[in-house]
Amino acid sequence: MCPxxxxxxxxxxxxxxxxxxxxxxxxLELFIEKGFSATRLDDVAKRAGVSxxxxxxxxxxxxxxxxxxxxxGIVSRIAEGEAYMRAYEGTSADLMRDLINTWWDQIGGTKLxxxxxxxxxxxxxxxxxxxxxxxxxxxxxxxLFVYVIERGIKAGEFRAVSMDYVPRICAAPxxxxxxxxxxxxxxxxxxxxxKAYLQTHTDMLIHSLRAGTAENTLGTQASK
Amino acid sequence: MCPxxxxxxxxxxxxxxxxxxxxxxxxLELFIEKGFSATRLDDVAKRAGVSxxxxxxxxxxxxxxxxxxxxxGIVSRIAEGEAYMRAYEGTSADLMRDLINTWWDQIGGTKLxxxxxxxxxxxxxxxxxxxxxxxxxxxxxxxLFVYVIERGIKAGEFRAVSMDYVPRICAAPxxxxxxxxxxxxxxxxxxxxxKAYLQTHTDMLIHSLRAGTAENTLGTQASK
Amino acid sequence: MCPxxxxxxxxxxxxxxxxxxxxxxxxLELFIEKGFSATRLDDVAKRAGVSxxxxxxxxxxxxxxxxxxxxxGIVSRIAEGEAYMRAYEGTSADLMRDLINTWWDQIGGTKLxxxxxxxxxxxxxxxxxxxxxxxxxxxxxxxLFVYVIERGIKAGEFRAVSMDYVPRICAAPxxxxxxxxxxxxxxxxxxxxxKAYLQTHTDMLIHSLRAGTAENTLGTQASK
Amino acid sequence: MCPxxxxxxxxxxxxxxxxxxxxxxxxLELFIEKGFSATRLDDVAKRAGVSxxxxxxxxxxxxxxxxxxxxxGIVSRIAEGEAYMRAYEGTSADLMRDLINTWWDQIGGTKLxxxxxxxxxxxxxxxxxxxxxxxxxxxxxxxLFVYVIERGIKAGEFRAVSMDYVPRICAAPxxxxxxxxxxxxxxxxxxxxxKAYLQTHTDMLIHSLRAGTAENTLGTQASK
DNA sequence: TATGAATGAGATTTCATTCAT
DNA sequence: TATGAATGAAATCTCATTCAT
Numbered sequence: 001m002c003p004x005x006x007x008x009x010x011x012x013x014x015x016x017x018x019x020x021x022x023x024x025x026x027x028l029e030l031f032i033e034k035g036f037s038a039t040r041l042d043d044v045a046k047r048a049g050v051s052x053x054x055x056x057x058x059x060x061x062x063x064x065x066x067x068x069x070x071x072x073g074i075v076s077r078i079a080e081g082e083a084y085m086r087a088y089e090g091t092s093a094d095l096m097r098d099l100i101n102t103w104w105d106q107i108g109g110t111k112l113x114x115x116x117x118x119x120x121x122x123x124x125x126x127x128x129x130x131x132x133x134x135x136x137x138x139x140x141x142x143x144l145f146v147y148v149i150e151r152g153i154k155a156g157e158f159r160a161v162s163m164d165y166v167p168r169i170c171a172a173p174x175x176x177x178x179x180x181x182x183x184x185x186x187x188x189x190x191x192x193x194x195k196a197y198l199q200t201h202t203d204m205l206i207h208s209l210r211a212g213t214a215e216n217t218l219g220t221q222a223s224k
Numbered sequence: 225m226c227p228x229x230x231x232x233x234x235x236x237x238x239x240x241x242x243x244x245x246x247x248x249x250x251x252l253e254l255f256i257e258k259g260f261s262a263t264r265l266d267d268v269a270k271r272a273g274v275s276x277x278x279x280x281x282x283x284x285x286x287x288x289x290x291x292x293x294x295x296x297g298i299v300s301r302i303a304e305g306e307a308y309m310r311a312y313e314g315t316s317a318d319l320m321r322d323l324i325n326t327w328w329d330q331i332g333g334t335k336l337x338x339x340x341x342x343x344x345x346x347x348x349x350x351x352x353x354x355x356x357x358x359x360x361x362x363x364x365x366x367x368l369f370v371y372v373i374e375r376g377i378k379a380g381e382f383r384a385v386s387m388d389y390v391p392r393i394c395a396a397p398x399x400x401x402x403x404x405x406x407x408x409x410x411x412x413x414x415x416x417x418x419k420a421y422l423q424t425h426t427d428m429l430i431h432s433l434r435a436g437t438a439e440n441t442l443g444t445q446a447s448k
Numbered sequence: 449m450c451p452x453x454x455x456x457x458x459x460x461x462x463x464x465x466x467x468x469x470x471x472x473x474x475x476l477e478l479f480i481e482k483g484f485s486a487t488r489l490d491d492v493a494k495r496a497g498v499s500x501x502x503x504x505x506x507x508x509x510x511x512x513x514x515x516x517x518x519x520x521g522i523v524s525r526i527a528e529g530e531a532y533m534r535a536y537e538g539t540s541a542d543l544m545r546d547l548i549n550t551w552w553d554q555i556g557g558t559k560l561x562x563x564x565x566x567x568x569x570x571x572x573x574x575x576x577x578x579x580x581x582x583x584x585x586x587x588x589x590x591x592l593f594v595y596v597i598e599r600g601i602k603a604g605e606f607r608a609v610s611m612d613y614v615p616r617i618c619a620a621p622x623x624x625x626x627x628x629x630x631x632x633x634x635x636x637x638x639x640x641x642x643k644a645y646l647q648t649h650t651d652m653l654i655h656s657l658r659a660g661t662a663e664n665t666l667g668t669q670a671s672k
Numbered sequence: 673m674c675p676x677x678x679x680x681x682x683x684x685x686x687x688x689x690x691x692x693x694x695x696x697x698x699x700l701e702l703f704i705e706k707g708f709s710a711t712r713l714d715d716v717a718k719r720a721g722v723s724x725x726x727x728x729x730x731x732x733x734x735x736x737x738x739x740x741x742x743x744x745g746i747v748s749r750i751a752e753g754e755a756y757m758r759a760y761e762g763t764s765a766d767l768m769r770d771l772i773n774t775w776w777d778q779i780g781g782t783k784l785x786x787x788x789x790x791x792x793x794x795x796x797x798x799x800x801x802x803x804x805x806x807x808x809x810x811x812x813x814x815x816l817f818v819y820v821i822e823r824g825i826k827a828g829e830f831r832a833v834s835m836d837y838v839p840r841i842c843a844a845p846x847x848x849x850x851x852x853x854x855x856x857x858x859x860x861x862x863x864x865x866x867k868a869y870l871q872t873h874t875d876m877l878i879h880s881l882r883a884g885t886a887e888n889t890l891g892t893q894a895s896k
Numbered sequence: 897t898a899t900g901a902a903t904g905a906g907a908t909t910t911c912a913t914t915c916a917t
Numbered sequence: 918t919a920t921g922a923a924t925g926a927a928a929t930c931t932c933a934t935t936c937a938t
Contacts, residue, residue: 037261121345485709569793
């Protein structure tokens, strides 16, 4: 326990705590690559460098492993984004650009992006997990867009649009890009430059949100 | 097809040619409900009202059935859309609205919408099929958006935007809605009114495409 | 379906109905030999001459197979014994001897005898099945002894003993012989001659049941 | 044992010699509850309050543990019974009653009674152990009955019956009661009052052994 | 063409046993 | 002596696929 002890037996101590995360990391990669059913625990074990039985020391079942993987993969990241946003100073248009670009750099463009596709694919087979993901991830992520847009409206920078669907529509092209990267893009259709795509999206987005245009009731009647 | 024919041929005496389609229809439902792996041929056979062996008279394997299901489900519809579009007379803004609404009514909002999610989920395990889907469905569907936008630009109704990403961005919210309906929406998150959502989207879209605004170089440098 | 058809394809028709019984028979032997846990389905399948998967066409699980085996093995026999008894004419002492000897010849001494040991061993792991066995087999079998003893008492041949425990005590040595044959006897301790053992038992039994002795309140106070 | 000793030796500082017995005691309970196969060493270790690895310091394998449990559980008790008997003064009928009642109080009615059922269940899978049990336990226990009966015959109290099967038949209802308590009785069939049952048994037994009745060749020809 | 009984490879899961610490 | 993480063989169960009828 004393600092010295760590020097004497460093490997052992680290091992036990780190194991579940190591296993989950190996599993995440495979789940993203192949989906839940097509991933064999044999392969997860092999990739993690342990035996199949070891998986069952840490996870009760394949399903439990899956759930753990999703939660461990996502939960840690979402809070970081929220904190970053609150501290921003600058125009809301710039914040929107920043949000979208950062999202891509931190999540969408990384391995984490695959989790979204995974959850979407398996939502039918894991209803409780899907509910958890919906509440903890999707809703909170959408909240980031709500925050930016409301911020812009308050400042008179954006028009007064409805919060019912506009945030979703802002997010949709970003999410689609994420999904794309983990589905058809893999199959040789690498024709999208993420940065350029996202810039086009933000350009259009900000253009249509900008205040001072003729149709400034945009979307407001949609909420009925 | 004529009323008389129905009287002459009792319902249960199906033409041989119809069999594969019936089987594929049963399979489609299950694939959409459960995904590829979780769908058992036992259940497909049961739903189609035939024996499991019969499936193998028409399809070489589960994979072959899957491929056939995807192709049969989609290919038939896409051409109809194309024809409809070419004949349209009216503003491009209206055509855009029409395209999006019709897409939803004909595809996105129907069972067919599930195919998109299915293909996305399974693209990694069926690369050739994904390639086929990409080329035959996605690209052609995207072509409809390209057509509308170019039509609007030619008529001076829309600004001169780049064709590289704008069509994708126009389609993204519609596709997302489709995916949503077949994933998280099922799990009790029925909080989106499709028609209102789509109207908000088209409002924003047309607003940002409309000619005569300051930033009319929108997206053009993005293709670079 | 016509008699002729049976001659043409006799094997097929018989097969389907007989299968479950064939499988259960193979399973019974192994369960008796090794007990429930130590019996592998591989071996059951091998002994029945089918594949492992075939077992699952007829039985949902190993437990279901076990239950089926017990029921099929026992239920058929018990009724026969009851019918035989009712028709008997002669002294009750002779009927008692006959009951015990017939039981041995028909059940105890045959493969069926092993079921009793099996049920006793596994009763803790299959409570519902044990309850079934208790009600349908043990209670009914005990009823045969009750019948004989009451018959003898009515005829003035036996003393008026209590029905609470006497029947059980009459049966105990017979059951023990059965259990013995399927446990220690197997291990080289083949030192019991069943017929002689049973004759000694019936001699003692009838002697102590016979009316006209001094202590003829035997057992009656036991029921209190 | 003295109160002082308890203060001097803290409870957890057990003598090394006591360890195996503690482990065996924990194992015995579980073996009796669940049977050999269904007992997991994990549970044995947990109940004994040690780690699974520790079990292997004292026992080479699960089988070795089982054998040790049986031997330790039984061997210690059997000698006590023998000594008690030899010292008895009184009629043989009373000794018989005493033997049966004491057996029940000391063994049959206690946890030890479960060992008999256990051995019977597992005899097929542990032939050598079954042989050991047969020789060391069953034969010696049967010897107690032989002793009583011969004692009664010598004294002219009992008839001259054969020693071949009579002792077994005397013991059978007692053993059955033991087995019953650890099998069907558990499943809600708690309908036997042991004391009353045993009294009925001894009444019948002594009645049929008593000298001075007509048929006093009982069982003698059975040995042939 | 149609059936459905049969197959057997392969998946998940369990657990007695080992061994580095 | 004691631990408990790790192992891997073996068991149950599933299901796409085949084939005799």
